[in-house]
Amino acid sequence: MADHLAVLTTTDAEDKARALAASAVERRLAACAQIDGPVTSVYRWEGRIESDAEWRVLFKTTAARYDELAAHIDETHDYDTPEIIATPITAGSDAYLAWLSAETSR
Amino acid sequence: MADHLAVLTTTDAEDKARALAASAVERRLAACAQIDGPVTSVYRWEGRIESDAEWRVLFKTTAARYDELAAHIDETHDYDTPEIIATPITAGSDAYLAWLSAETSR
Amino acid sequence: MADHLAVLTTTDAEDKARALAASAVERRLAACAQIDGPVTSVYRWEGRIESDAEWRVLFKTTAARYDELAAHIDETHDYDTPEIIATPITAGSDAYLAWLSAETSR
Numbered sequence: 307m308a309d310h311l312a313v314l315t316t317t318d319a320e321d322k323a324r325a326l327a328a329s330a331v332e333r334r335l336a337a338c339a340q341i342d343g344p345v346t347s348v349y350r351w352e353g354r355i356e357s358d359a360e361w362r363v364l365f366k367t368t369a370a371r372y373d374e375l376a377a378h379i380d381e382t383h384d385y386d387t388p389e390i391i392a393t394p395i396t397a398g399s400d401a402y403l404a405w406l407s408a409e410t411s412r
Numbered sequence: 413m414a415d416h417l418a419v420l421t422t423t424d425a426e427d428k429a430r431a432l433a434a435s436a437v438e439r440r441l442a443a444c445a446q447i448d449g450p451v452t453s454v455y456r457w458e459g460r461i462e463s464d465a466e467w468r469v470l471f472k473t474t475a476a477r478y479d480e481l482a483a484h485i486d487e488t489h490d491y492d493t494p495e496i497i498a499t500p501i502t503a504g505s506d507a508y509l510a511w512l513s514a515e516t517s518r
Numbered sequence: 519m520a521d522h523l524a525v526l527t528t529t530d531a532e533d534k535a536r537a538l539a540a541s542a543v544e545r546r547l548a549a550c551a552q553i554d555g556p557v558t559s560v561y562r563w564e565g566r567i568e569s570d571a572e573w574r575v576l577f578k579t580t581a582a583r584y585d586e587l588a589a590h591i592d593e594t595h596d597y598d599t600p601e602i603i604a605t606p607i608t609a610g611s612d613a614y615l616a617w618l619s620a621e622t623s624r
Binding site: 417419422449451452453455456461463466468478485486494496497498500 | 578
Binding site: 372 | 416418430433434437438440443444445446447448472499500501502503504505507508509511515
């Protein structure tokens, strides 16, 4: 696994997205997070195609902190099965990646 | 290749983005999709730097469904060479990834 | 490393995001770039959790051009430690990936 990850979740209100972002950074489970939205989420529900407004939170963290971050999102989120997906950061500015690592160290 | 992928395309109108998202989910080629926009796309065209408003569609699917999803986007899209790029999902909530797999099973 | 990459940076004004995108495409360091924003960036600063509006620039390029693109962002950007992170493109439309490669060739 790459040493650094971008981890995405979505939720149905901007203030919930802000709370997820702030609580993860406060606990050093992510160095930073970016919120965008509203986006339009399209999915199948009871056989119909539905679409809803959601807000995305993109956390930047280390592989070492991933399990704790995912557990925190799962506990804090009010969906039964929140989206939590991680994509690898395979290159980056050395200074920025060092900052990510330092911010998530305790 | 990772078992799950995030697949991105872009198009020039919000209703086209919604149609791409809904038709892929309807066919179980993706479990869900998120539309964001307008974004500003910057590219070179006939030697000049152009910028246009576009909408992005981010599909979440399995590696097993990728080829069918890409073929569907290519057929449905009205650009000659639509953007279709996939990034690996290398970690995620077990429950969410199981949902992705189940939604794209037939 | 994958042959193609999606490279992300963020900055604090839309015109700076546009300038970063246009200058990279102009120099063939990226085939295209998409700007979205404002997004809300959440991070720790002097012990407090801060949030600011930022704009994101997502460049699509080749692994062969990554080092030059990262150096260009670092020089052009007015932050001391700008975010520069790359995620691999592990699949995609053959025609689109060929276009990415051609646009970044000199």
